[in-house]
Each structure stands twice: as C-alpha cells, then as structure tokens.
Amino acid sequence: MAHDKGLGFIGAGYPATPLTTGRVRFCISAAHTKDMLDRSLNVMNEIGDKISIKYSAETVDNDGEDEEFQNFDD
Numbered sequence: 001m002a003h004d005k006g007l008g009f010i011g012a013g014y015p016a017t018p019l020t021t022g023r024v025r026f027c028i029s030a031a032h033t034k035d036m037l038d039r040s041l042n043v044m045n046e047i048g049d050k051i052s053i054k055y056s057a058e059t060v061d062n063d064g065e066d067e068e069f070q071n072f073d074d
Contacts (some may be wrong), residue, residue: 003051005043
C-alpha cells in the first residue's frame with residue numbers, strides 16, 4: 001500500500017515489540033523537502049484511515065463531535 005505510493009518503511013513486530021502490537025519506522029533525511037514530508041504524512045494518514053490503526057498518546061475527547069485536523073495537501 002505505502003510502497004505503491006512511493007513511501008518506504010520498516011516494520012517491527014514481536015519480539016521487538018509486545019506480541020499484540022507493532023511499529024512502523026520511517027527514516028527522515030535532511031535531503032527531504034517539506035513537500036516530500038507533507039506527502040508522506042498524507043500517505044500515512046490515508047493508510048491509517050483505510051486499515052483503522054491510528055494511535056496517539058494524546059487524550060482523545062469523545063464528545064461526539066468531529067475533530068478538525070490539518071490537511072497537509074493545502
């Protein structure tokens with residue numbers, strides 16, 4: 001999915017993470033432009049929505065109203 005959109009990453013699973021979790025690591029370089037990083041964030045966001053695996057350490061306010069997030073395409 002990400003590779004088809006030009007984004008490479010390394011997945012880490014058990015035993016590097018707990019059995020029921022995993023991680024994806026991205027390498028960022030000083031050679032990456034802001035546009036490249038914004039596009040990468042959009043791809044990650046799209047994939048997270050598609051397979052429902054977004055995680056945040058932030059507390060989520062579940063008041064029933066939609067939250068507004070920055071669109072990196074703008």
